Amino acid sequence: MSSSEPKSSILIVDDQHLFAESLKTFITNYAEDLEVVGIAGNGKEALTMALELKPQIVLMDVHMPVMNGVEATKALLRKHQDMRVIMLSTYDQDEYVSQALRHGASGYLLKDISPTELIASIRALRSGVMQISPQIATKLIQGLHDDTRPTMQKIAERFEWFDSLTKREREIFALIATGYDNEQIAEKLCIAEQTVRNHVSIIYSKLEVQDRFQIIQLANKIQYHEDGL
Numbered sequence: 001m002s003s004s005e006p007k008s009s010i011l012i013v014d015d016q017h018l019f020a021e022s023l024k025t026f027i028t029n030y031a032e033d034l035e036v037v038g039i040a041g042n043g044k045e046a047l048t049m050a051l052e053l054k055p056q057i058v059l060m061d062v063h064m065p066v067m068n069g070v071e072a073t074k075a076l077l078r079k080h081q082d083m084r085v086i087m088l089s090t091y092d093q094d095e096y097v098s099q100a101l102r103h104g105a106s107g108y109l110l111k112d113i114s115p116t117e118l119i120a121s122i123r124a125l126r127s128g129v130m131q132i133s134p135q136i137a138t139k140l141i142q143g144l145h146d147d148t149r150p151t152m153q154k155i156a157e158r159f160e161w162f163d164s165l166t167k168r169e170r171e172i173f174a175l176i177a178t179g180y181d182n183e184q185i186a187e188k189l190c191i192a193e194q195t196v197r198n199h200v201s202i203i204y205s206k207l208e209v210q211d212r213f214q215i216i217q218l219a220n221k222i223q224y225h226e227d228g229l
Helices: 017-030 043-053 069-079 094-102 115-126 134-145 152-158 167-178 182-189 193-207 212-228
Strands: 008-013 034-040 057-061 084-089 107-110
Touching: 008 017, 008 043, 008 115, 017 034, 017 115, 034 043, 043 057, 043 069, 057 069, 057 115, 069 084, 069 094, 084 094, 084 115, 094 107, 107 115, 167 182, 167 193, 167 212, 182 193, 193 212
Parallel strands: 008 034, 008 057, 057 084, 084 107
Antiparallel strands: none
């Protein structure tokens, strides 16, 4: 990074002080383009510190006393829409993932991610790429394959963009949201990888998305509205 380029400011929010301090130390030592401007011990404290420090990125724990990370994210992004929030959790519970993304979180990562991977995720986020752990991506879409869920027709009635996809494109949409790459999709559907790439390009164009994580967001919207279908 050029010395003239400003660093991206980060607020760490976690009630496990040792974890937060260790994360700060690693980011400070190994990411010259990132700067940890503060550490908050709970969601309520994060709101106060965010108002004062105005960080660009918030690394938000989910389970904390006083105010949990999901509620803090909702309140934070209501006031600071330009901030990016990455949720960090030991668990991959569906309800917390869905709520966090619904409230505007830009990512949801498990704490077993390596510090190096986390730094890479933060950098990718600055470029507008949403960050979600593969295990979590799988859970977000798995309900689409359950026969007790709404039919594709009902989903299409609620989401006009879904109706624009062909049957094959819907299959590939679901596999992308599950975390499959192009090679795995080709193997799963017994088609050529180039054919998969062609379908993916068409899906991106139809849905006006730029990457796989935006597809995960759309899949999450389907899940959130299922009970009302």
